[in-house]
Every structure is written in structure tokens, then in C-alpha cells.
Amino acid sequence: MGRLIDAAHGRRAAVCHRQREVSSVHHNRSARLVILAGVIAAILLIVAGTTLYLRPGQDPLTVSGGFGEQPRVTFAEGERPGEDLVAETVIAGNGVVAAQDDLAVVQFASYAWTGTSHRQLDSSHGQDRPAVMRIGELVPGLNKGLIGKKTGSRVVVSIPPKDGYGATGNPQEGVTGADTLIYVVDLLATYPTTASARGRAGPADPALPQVVSAPAGGPPTVTIPASDPPDQLRVRTLIEGAGPIIRADHMLITHYQGQVWRNGKVFDSSWSRGEVAPLSSLTGTIAGIGKGLTGQKVGSRVLLVIPPKDGYGKGAPQPGIKKDDTVVFVVDILGAY
Known part of the structure; x- marks a missing residue:
């Protein structure tokens, strides 16, 4: 608990993708199809909890699987990620909205991608508990990507180096200055700083x-x-x-x-x-x-x-x-x- 009681928390609090801490949040499984034509550059398909995420010319990848489950992520060969920060809600929840300084309880998977290669960095799936992320203490692109999203949602965030670790990367995390970061985050719950006991x-x-x-x-x-x-x-x-x-x-x-x-x-x-x-x-x-x-x-x-x-x-x-x-x-x- 905090600084003196839970020493492990202090070591993990500032780490953007290695925190492990899950409430039962119900999600909406909607079905929607956006058909691309001309300059339209996104397809979002949600069918019975399975999502397809594809951004030709920008972030060509697919993400499938149900909320709270290990996502299946496929990267299109020979395509390069876009240069802009992109945050898409691929499974829409109906819970409270995540805000700056909230403590978010999540399941997530993260990847590094250059276009010519990709690799998984981390995942909370398969652990004995979910992860926690303090919004505001993550890499800038992930902070921006989660703010305003509702609990119960699966969010895919594509983070170019300028919104991630910059040109120097993060060798400790295995991230180079050329890597775009891909996060698939299931927002299980969020706790604002004003949260208190109720009973x-x-x-x-x-x-x-x-x-x-x-x-x-x-x-x-x-x-x-x-x-x-x-x-x-x-x-x-x-x-x-x-x-x-x-x-x-x-x-x-x-x-x-x-x-x-x-x-x-x-x-x-x-x-x-x-x-x-x-x-x-x-x-x-x-x-x-x-x-x-x-x-x-x-x-x-x-x-x-x-x-x-x-x-x-x-x-x-x-x-x-x-x-x-x-x-x-x-x-x-x-x-x-």
C-alpha cells in the first residue's frame, strides 16, 4: 500500500507497460461496418465481440478477440505505420470516462512495429490479475489515447516515436527510436483521485x-x-x-x-x-x-x-x-x- 507498505508498487508505478493489477465490466458487442471508398482510410468491423481494425496506408493491422481476452493482432507485411497518433475504440463500453490522473485497471498487450518488423513487448493477459496504469504517467501517446475512453471499451492506440519514446527509444524496454508502439487496452475500471468509500x-x-x-x-x-x-x-x-x-x-x-x-x-x-x-x-x-x-x-x-x-x-x-x-x-x- 503506497510508499511504505507496498514497496513493489513504487518500482512499478512509473512503468508504462509492466503493471499488473480486475473488475467485472460488461461490454457492448455491437455490429457496425464502415465501407471505405476513395479517401476513406478505415474499416471497423465488430461482430459478436470480434473486432477487425484496418487502416490502409496508415496502420494496416487487424485486431480480433473479445473484451478481456488476449487479442489476436496481425500486421500487414510490407506496410509501414502512420506518422500520426491514432486511438480507435474497437469495442465500445458504456462505463465512466477515463480522465487525467485516473488509476486505470486494464488488460493490455503492447507491440513495437517499424513496418518491416514487429514484436510483442508485453502483455497482462494470462497473469493472475490485471495491470494498473496511472493516466498521466504513461508515454504521451498512450495518455492521450486513453483519456476520454469509456470503461468496458477495447482501445487500439498506434503511437509514433514522437509520441512515444522519441528518437532515442527505450533500450530497457526493447524499443528503438524507429518503433511505433501499438497498444491494445481493455479498460476494466478507472478510479479518479476523488474516489472514496461508500456505504x-x-x-x-x-x-x-x-x-x-x-x-x-x-x-x-x-x-x-x-x-x-x-x-x-x-x-x-x-x-x-x-x-x-x-x-x-x-x-x-x-x-x-x-x-x-x-x-x-x-x-x-x-x-x-x-x-x-x-x-x-x-x-x-x-x-x-x-x-x-x-x-x-x-x-x-x-x-x-x-x-x-x-x-x-x-x-x-x-x-x-x-x-x-x-x-x-x-x-x-x-x-x-
């Missing part, structure tokens, strides 16, 4: 920190009692959501805030950073988070009071957590995959 308020416990909600997108105000902290893990469901029950192996989408009981210092907060945070799994975080969130429901806000033995037993000097510090977390569980 029925639970009873307060006067012996525990008191939590007052802020407007959507803002951090809650947490008042910690002057008394000594409890020596056992305490879990309080402040808002009970109506979503699925959390398992230990779930990837979660969250907003959260962590504080030190001793002085009330906030040492980590996704709300303050203005970003919804993925938590790769409850088995990879501190014990109190895993124990406290397992069995909760999506949509809930949970208060966790975590003693050192279930938290940072050896301390965490950089954020000012001592080895005997009890920590307090407020977590909004926004999604689980």
Missing part, C-alpha cells in the same frame, strides 16, 4: 482514534486519544461497503493514510499525494494491514490500530517510526482484483 456508517469506539471525513478527494481528520495505545491489533469498520469480500491474495485499489499514535504525525497518505494507490496483495504488506483488511468488503473505510509486532517492529527511521511505535491507518477499499 453504511458503523459505530465509533471512544477508546480508538476518531475519524472525521473530508470532502471527496481529501484526507480524513484523525484525532488520536491521549491514552496509551492498545497492545493488540484493533480493527474498526467505519463505513461498511456492499462489494465483494476481500481475500488475502487480492490486489486492492485504495486511498489511505498512516499516522504514528505517539505524536499523530502523518507519515504516508495517498490522499495528500492526490493519487489512488494500488496494493499488490495483502500477503506482501505489514501483518496488521493484511489481518485487518482480509474479510472486509469493497467500498468500506477501515480504521486499523497496529501495534509494533504487527507493524514496523524494527521501526522505520526515514518517516520517523520508532521500533515501539503503534501506527494508525485509515483505509478506503475502492476495488479488489
Whole structure:
């Protein structure tokens, strides 16, 4: 969870096509045919969930397969990709519109293409969970291509070098300065920075920190009692959501805030950073988070009071957590995959 709890997230957050984190989003399977004539340069065919994407003279390729499935992508031999950014919705969803700074949960496949050769770069299909992409932190062309698209949609984005990695490419990702990037992205869900828990308020416990909600997108105000902290893990469901029950192996989408009981210092907060945070799994975080969130429901806000033995037993000097510090977390569980 965020910077301190889910270390793996920090390594993956800025990577444009290697993030793994899936909700059940229904898609519309429509049938439409655009017949090309003269200067018209696109064919889009959707039949029973199978799509055909062909742009003669620009991006001659076909993409087929149903939403959420591994796409089948065929590149026309001898044809070169176009020089302009192209983003086409080949399966139209009817969900919310993706926006700048949203955290998108996706299935995707990416390719590098020069016209004379092509190769697959990455794919989330076949993994145990979907990927996450933070719109605004991807290569420019992919950011532009996803903004304004609806969840439940399959989007094909053709990204020329000027909108991708530029003339230098990205050797670490196996991309040269001549490669056009092709992304096939299924938008499963998106979470804006203002996402918050929604449900029925639970009873307060006067012996525990008191939590007052802020407007959507803002951090809650947490008042910690002057008394000594409890020596056992305490879990309080402040808002009970109506979503699925959390398992230990779930990837979660969250907003959260962590504080030190001793002085009330906030040492980590996704709300303050203005970003919804993925938590790769409850088995990879501190014990109190895993124990406290397992069995909760999506949509809930949970208060966790975590003693050192279930938290940072050896301390965490950089954020000012001592080895005997009890920590307090407020977590909004926004999604689980």
C-alpha cells in the first residue's frame, strides 16, 4: 500500500507497460461496418465481440478477440505505420470516462512495429490479475489515447516515436527510436483521485482514534486519544461497503493514510499525494494491514490500530517510526482484483 507498505508498487508505478493489477465490466458487442471508398482510410468491423481494425496506408493491422481476452493482432507485411497518433475504440463500453490522473485497471498487450518488423513487448493477459496504469504517467501517446475512453471499451492506440519514446527509444524496454508502439487496452475500471468509500456508517469506539471525513478527494481528520495505545491489533469498520469480500491474495485499489499514535504525525497518505494507490496483495504488506483488511468488503473505510509486532517492529527511521511505535491507518477499499 503506497510508499511504505507496498514497496513493489513504487518500482512499478512509473512503468508504462509492466503493471499488473480486475473488475467485472460488461461490454457492448455491437455490429457496425464502415465501407471505405476513395479517401476513406478505415474499416471497423465488430461482430459478436470480434473486432477487425484496418487502416490502409496508415496502420494496416487487424485486431480480433473479445473484451478481456488476449487479442489476436496481425500486421500487414510490407506496410509501414502512420506518422500520426491514432486511438480507435474497437469495442465500445458504456462505463465512466477515463480522465487525467485516473488509476486505470486494464488488460493490455503492447507491440513495437517499424513496418518491416514487429514484436510483442508485453502483455497482462494470462497473469493472475490485471495491470494498473496511472493516466498521466504513461508515454504521451498512450495518455492521450486513453483519456476520454469509456470503461468496458477495447482501445487500439498506434503511437509514433514522437509520441512515444522519441528518437532515442527505450533500450530497457526493447524499443528503438524507429518503433511505433501499438497498444491494445481493455479498460476494466478507472478510479479518479476523488474516489472514496461508500456505504453504511458503523459505530465509533471512544477508546480508538476518531475519524472525521473530508470532502471527496481529501484526507480524513484523525484525532488520536491521549491514552496509551492498545497492545493488540484493533480493527474498526467505519463505513461498511456492499462489494465483494476481500481475500488475502487480492490486489486492492485504495486511498489511505498512516499516522504514528505517539505524536499523530502523518507519515504516508495517498490522499495528500492526490493519487489512488494500488496494493499488490495483502500477503506482501505489514501483518496488521493484511489481518485487518482480509474479510472486509469493497467500498468500506477501515480504521486499523497496529501495534509494533504487527507493524514496523524494527521501526522505520526515514518517516520517523520508532521500533515501539503503534501506527494508525485509515483505509478506503475502492476495488479488489
